Amino acid sequence: MIPKNVTIQDVARVAGVSTATVSRTLSQPDVVNESTRKRVSEAVSVTGYRLNRAARNLRTQRAHSVLVLLPDLANPFFSEILKGISRVLSQSGYSMLIASTKQVHDSGERLFDYLDDARADGMIILDGGLDADVIAMLESARQTSRILFACEWVEGADFPTVRCENRQGAREAVNHLHSLGHRKIAHVTGPAGNVLMHARKDAFVAQMASLDLPLKPEWLITGDFSIAAGCAAAQTWIAMEDRPTAVFCASDQLALAFIAELSRHAFTVPDDVSVMGFDDIDFAEQFIPSLTSIRQDRLRIGETAAQMLMDRINAPTDTTEETTTVVPVSLVVRDSTAPPKH
Amino acid sequence: MIPKNVTIQDVARVAGVSTATVSRTLSQPDVVNESTRKRVSEAVSVTGYRLNRAARNLRTQRAHSVLVLLPDLANPFFSEILKGISRVLSQSGYSMLIASTKQVHDSGERLFDYLDDARADGMIILDGGLDADVIAMLESARQTSRILFACEWVEGADFPTVRCENRQGAREAVNHLHSLGHRKIAHVTGPAGNVLMHARKDAFVAQMASLDLPLKPEWLITGDFSIAAGCAAAQTWIAMEDRPTAVFCASDQLALAFIAELSRHAFTVPDDVSVMGFDDIDFAEQFIPSLTSIRQDRLRIGETAAQMLMDRINAPTDTTEETTTVVPVSLVVRDSTAPPKH
DNA sequence: CATTTTCTTGAAATCGATTACATAAATTGT
DNA sequence: ACAATTTATGTAATCGATTTCAAGAAAATG
Numbered sequence: 206m207i208p209k210n211v212t213i214q215d216v217a218r219v220a221g222v223s224t225a226t227v228s229r230t231l232s233q234p235d236v237v238n239e240s241t242r243k244r245v246s247e248a249v250s251v252t253g254y255r256l257n258r259a260a261r262n263l264r265t266q267r268a269h270s271v272l273v274l275l276p277d278l279a280n281p282f283f284s285e286i287l288k289g290i291s292r293v294l295s296q297s298g299y300s301m302l303i304a305s306t307k308q309v310h311d312s313g314e315r316l317f318d319y320l321d322d323a324r325a326d327g328m329i330i331l332d333g334g335l336d337a338d339v340i341a342m343l344e345s346a347r348q349t350s351r352i353l354f355a356c357e358w359v360e361g362a363d364f365p366t367v368r369c370e371n372r373q374g375a376r377e378a379v380n381h382l383h384s385l386g387h388r389k390i391a392h393v394t395g396p397a398g399n400v401l402m403h404a405r406k407d408a409f410v411a412q413m414a415s416l417d418l419p420l421k422p423e424w425l426i427t428g429d430f431s432i433a434a435g436c437a438a439a440q441t442w443i444a445m446e447d448r449p450t451a452v453f454c455a456s457d458q459l460a461l462a463f464i465a466e467l468s469r470h471a472f473t474v475p476d477d478v479s480v481m482g483f484d485d486i487d488f489a490e491q492f493i494p495s496l497t498s499i500r501q502d503r504l505r506i507g508e509t510a511a512q513m514l515m516d517r518i519n520a521p522t523d524t525t526e527e528t529t530t531v532v533p534v535s536l537v538v539r540d541s542t543a544p545p546k547h
Numbered sequence: 548m549i550p551k552n553v554t555i556q557d558v559a560r561v562a563g564v565s566t567a568t569v570s571r572t573l574s575q576p577d578v579v580n581e582s583t584r585k586r587v588s589e590a591v592s593v594t595g596y597r598l599n600r601a602a603r604n605l606r607t608q609r610a611h612s613v614l615v616l617l618p619d620l621a622n623p624f625f626s627e628i629l630k631g632i633s634r635v636l637s638q639s640g641y642s643m644l645i646a647s648t649k650q651v652h653d654s655g656e657r658l659f660d661y662l663d664d665a666r667a668d669g670m671i672i673l674d675g676g677l678d679a680d681v682i683a684m685l686e687s688a689r690q691t692s693r694i695l696f697a698c699e700w701v702e703g704a705d706f707p708t709v710r711c712e713n714r715q716g717a718r719e720a721v722n723h724l725h726s727l728g729h730r731k732i733a734h735v736t737g738p739a740g741n742v743l744m745h746a747r748k749d750a751f752v753a754q755m756a757s758l759d760l761p762l763k764p765e766w767l768i769t770g771d772f773s774i775a776a777g778c779a780a781a782q783t784w785i786a787m788e789d790r791p792t793a794v795f796c797a798s799d800q801l802a803l804a805f806i807a808e809l810s811r812h813a814f815t816v817p818d819d820v821s822v823m824g825f826d827d828i829d830f831a832e833q834f835i836p837s838l839t840s841i842r843q844d845r846l847r848i849g850e851t852a853a854q855m856l857m858d859r860i861n862a863p864t865d866t867t868e869e870t871t872t873v874v875p876v877s878l879v880v881r882d883s884t885a886p887p888k889h
Numbered sequence: 890c891a892t893t894t895t896c897t898t899g900a901a902a903t904c905g906a907t908t909a910c911a912t913a914a915a916t917t918g919t
Numbered sequence: 920a921c922a923a924t925t926t927a928t929g930t931a932a933t934c935g936a937t938t939t940c941a942a943g944a945a946a947a948t949g
Contacts, residue, residue, distance in 0.1 A: 212905055223929045228907055238927060255663040259604035260905035263934050268601065270644070278630040281623030281829070288620040291646065295654045300644050300666060302612070304633065312637045321597040323935095324642060432833060461833050468835045487623070488830055491774060491803055493810045554935055565899045570937055580897060602935035605904050665905095 211254045220248035231256070262323065270300040271514060272325040274316070276332035278305045282458075282486060282503075283331060286355065289507020290329060297515050299326075306332045315339075317346040326351060327514045330364075333357030333400045350517050355510040356501075358400055365517075365528045367510040371401055372408035374499035374534040375453070378481055379412040381497070381536055382451040386544045387479060388418055391449035393438040393459050396429030405455050405483065424449055428459055435462025442478070443470055450478060450545035457482035457489050457498055464492070464541065475543035485537050494540035506532050553596045562590035573598070604665065612642040613856060614667040616658070618674035620647045624800075624828060624845075625673060628697065631849020632671060639857050641668075648674045657681075659688040668693060669856045672706075675699025675742045692859050697852040698843075700742055707859075707870045709852040713743055716841035716876040717750035717795070720823055723839070723878055724793040725758050728886045729821060732760065733791035735780040735801050738771030747797050747825065766791055770801055777804025784820070785812055792820060792887035799824035799831050799840055806834070806883065817885035827879050836882035848874050 217224045222241060230237050230245040237245070248254075262268055271294055275283050291301045302325055309316055316339055319325040333354065335343075340362050343352055349364070358366040382390050392409045395402030406425065413420045426441050428434035435458065442448060442463075454460035460482030464474045474480050474494055482489060485500035509530055559566045564583060572579050572587040579587070590596075604610055613636055617625050633643045644667055651658055658681055661667045672694065677685075682704050685694055691706070700708040724732050734751045737744030748767065755762045768783050770776035777800065784790060784805075796802035802824030806816045816822050816836055824831060827842035851872055 210905090213907095214905080224906080225908075225930080226928060229928090232907085236927080241927080255660060257605070257665045257905050259601060259608075259610065259665040260934090261907075262601040263599070263605050263936085264905080264907045266601075266934070278633055279626045279829075281626055284621045284623055284626060287645070288647070291620055291650060295646070295650055295656075301646070302642050303629070303645050304637070304643070305630070308633060308637050314637075318597060323599045323601040461830075465833045465835050465837075487621075488803075491807050493807050493835055495807075552935090555937095556935080566936080567899060567901095567938075568897085571898090574937080578897080583897080599935050602904090603937075605906085606935080606937045608904070 210257070211252045212257070213254070215252050216245065216248045216254045219252055220245045266323070268323050268326045269298060270294075270302050270325050271511070272302045272304060272319045272328040274309070274328055274330045274332060275303065275305045276334065277307070278303070282484060285487075285503035286331065286507035286510075289504040289509075290511040291507075293508050293511035293515065299515070306335065315342065317343055320346060320348050320351065326518050328352050329510050329514060330354050331356050333359055334398070335359065350520075351514065353510060353514055353517075355506055356401075360400055363527050365513060365530075367506055367513065367530045367532065369501040369506060369532045370534045371404035374483060374501075375405045375408035376412045377534070377536045378453045378483070378499055379409060379416065379418075381538065382453065382479060382481070382542065383416050383418065385451075385479065385542060387449075387451040389424070389447070389449040389451070390418065390420075391424035391426060391442065391452045393426045393428045393435070393452060393454040393463065395455040395459075396434075397427060399429075402455060409453060421447075428455070430456045430458055432458060432462040435459040436466040439463045439466035439470070443467070443472070448478065451542065452478060452480050454480065454482045457484045457486045457496060460496055460498070460541070461488070461492055464494075464496075474541050476546060479542040479545070481542050489537075490539065492541075497539045497542040498537050500535045500537045502532055502534075552599070553594045554599070555596070557594050558587065558590045558596045561594055562587045608665070610665050610668050611640060612644050612667050613853070614644045614646060614661045614670040616651070616670055616672045616674060617645065617647050618676060619649070620645070624826065627829075627845035628673065628849035628852075631846040631851075632853040633849075635850050635853035635857065641857070648677065657684065659685055662688060662690050662693065668860050670694050671852050671856060672696050673698050675701055676740070677701065692862075693856065695852060695856055695859075697848055698743075702742055705869050707855060707872075709848055709855065709872045709874065711843040711848060711874045712876045713746035714750035716825060716843075717747045718754045719876070719878045720795045720825070720841055721751060721754040721758065721760075723880065724795065724821060724823070724884065725760065727793075727821065727884060729791075729793040730760055731766070731789070731791040731793070732762075733766040733768060733784065733794045735768045735770045735777070735794060735796040735805065737797040737801075738776075739769060741771075744797060751795065763789075770797070772798045772800055774800060774804040777801040778808040781805045781808035781812070785809070785814070790820065793884065794820060794822050796822065796824050799826045799828045799838060802838055802840070802883070803830070803834055806836075806838075816883050818888060821884040821887070823884050831879075832881065834883075839881045839884040840879050842877045842879045844874055844876075 213224045213227050216227045222245060226237060226241060227245055230242050234242055273290055294301050319328060340359055344362060353365040355367045358368060392406060394406045426438045428438050454463055460480050464480050467474060481497040483499045485498040489496040489498050509532060555566050555569050558569045564587060568579060568583060569587055572584050576584055615632055636643050661670060682701055686704060695707040697709045700710060721732065734748060736748045768780045770780050796805055802822050806822050809816060823839040825841045827840040831838040831840050851874060
């Protein structure tokens with residue numbers, strides 16, 4: 206009942222040629238004579254032949270797939286990026302493997318096993334918070350050029366990176382609030398140690414200074430990108446003597462939680478305080494009030510990262526040059542920011 | 548500079564045994580003598596040997612990976628499910644490949660190529676809206692037992708399925724609203740033809756009847772699971788002569804968009820109308836007002852699906868029995884529902 | 890002590906493609 | 920017309936594991 210797998214041998218027999226010719230017809234049609242090409246193509250469709258990828262992968266020493274490593278599979282922030290990555294990969298005939306940092310760790314695998322394994326030809330890492338020893342291992346791995354970071358990165362490590370203009374985003378945020386008339390602006394940061402948190406915070410501080418705006422230390426509220434942190438930050442704001450009239454949150458998730466918590470305490474946005482986020486996640490638009498944010502083109506980040514990786518994988522030699530691609534951000538003004546009321 | 552790959556041959560040489568013994572030591576340690584086992588283990592760690600998966604996959608005719616097919620990569624609804632799937636797969640040493648229906652279609656691949664290809668040993672499909680011809684092909688594929696559906700399914704097709712208790716969820720929604728005192732309840736449905744839409748709508752209608760509640764035809768508002776449909780439904784509600792006091796939406800995304808649109812027209816939830824959703828996505832809790840919903844345990848759906856697939860893949864014979872596993876739902880009461888005001 | 894059974898191990902075939910090399914045929918140049 | 924190319928194809932090695940079969944050693948049996 207179960208028909209045996211059709212192999213290249215079967216096709217060769219049917220077409221009356223050798224397997225080498227079949228293989229050539231399929232991968233480099235131009236080197237075979239037109240008449241045989243036609244005969245082979247016919248044999249292929251008659252037999253219903255499908256290339257066995259495991260065999261090809263073994264012979265060519267290529268996995269024809271790429272690993273995407275996420276900090277957390279359940280975080281919707283990444284889905285659009287995956288879409289971009291997947292699109293580019295599938296154009297090149299590559300498959301997308303997905304794993305989360307935590308899972309890899311828990312299962313006792315080591316990250317570069319994926320490369321050593323012949324399971325993946327490269328990896329796109331979306332988690333800048335990898336342990337130092339993991340990074341060290343990756344750097345000493347044989348195929349360093351096939352590892353790249355997207356969105357986040359690791360300070361001091363020489364991996365190619367695709368990221369958005371974090372600093373520019375923070376500057377635009379400050380400028381936007383400033384232009385609305387705000388002078389007292391707070392910043393809820395990302396998690397301590399996170400590279401994005403530093404980039405955004407530093408730029409925030411710098412821009413405040415360059416606009417001659419005051420900045421009390423307590424207006425820098427340390428959070429992380431979680432919902433809980435947004436709620437906590439809201440309580441911090443509520444407890445302040447001299448409340449800032451605007452708050453720039455390091456992520457949309459923070460901002461939305463911040464607003465939600467405020468509303469549970471009968472404060473209204475933007476009447477009592479203007480709030481803005483960073484990322485422009487899908488939900489920002491649907492929230493009430495809709496959220497002013499700094500938009501990251503996540504699709505493009507994903508596509509760019511995948512394309513860079515493809516280029517490196519297909520490059521004849523190990524190109525050692527490190528490359529950083531920066532994707533622009535844009536301000537999206539919605540209802541959560543307004544001029545301050547006096 | 549680039550050290551050659553360590554193969555099983557190298558290990559065998561170092562340990563002074565044959566490759567067969569090395570292979571046995573690694574995959575069935577109990578059949579080799581303890582002393583040789585020790586010697587081999589040592590050789591493995593000395594050489595830093597890593598199994599080449601491509602080679603194993605070819606020889607064993609297993610890809611050791613599973614394809615997960617999503618309707619849309621960018622939809623956050625699925626992320627938690629992926630987490631569940633990935634967890635179970637990685638425990639079994641399997642990798643998770645991800646693709647979207649649209650992408651597979653656009654790239655000209657056929658779905659079962661993934662199986663024929665030796666790229667995947669099975670697939671979990673999260674999209675019940677596949678074209679009829681795709682379904683027909685899948686049914687006629689050689690390895691039908693290695694295909695299963697999760698969340699959605701295809702009416703009439705005999706694939707094993709994991710789904711949540713859609714009907715029970717709809718009943719609980721009606722009961723909840725009824726117990727708050729609502730008598731006029733509308734339902735915003737999912738997209739026409741969708742199996743979830745039908746299950747939920749039918750159960751809604753039935754439960755309304757069994758509670759002797761009136762149900763005008765216009766109270767069944769056809770939507771889809773999109774944000775736009777939620778907005779449109781809100782406008783439909785606003786335009787009604789005799790407005791229902793409660794609205795049960797077939798998804799959270801619908802419900803949130805519904806509420807957002809109402810608020811743009813100066814209606815308040817739950818004061819003017821109670822609204823509830825289905826799914827309990829992460830955001831339901833953060834919305835203002837927080838959303839009453841029917842919770843699907845997405846993690847568990849993912850885990851169950853993956854486990855079922857693993858069992859089938861590892862089953863000695865092609866078990867043809869169709870199985871449907873139903874995962875319970877639960878009512879989560881939040882702020883978007885309240886007794887009607889008269 | 891001969892015979893059977895059980896443990897261990899190795900030699901070699903195998904999975905299904907790709908590709909280096911060889912060879913035969915066709916084309917070109919002089 | 921003969922040598923030199925070019926073009927098209929086939930032979931066979933190869934990728935790196937797993938597994939069947941056979942065989943020698945050790946243990947158990949009568």
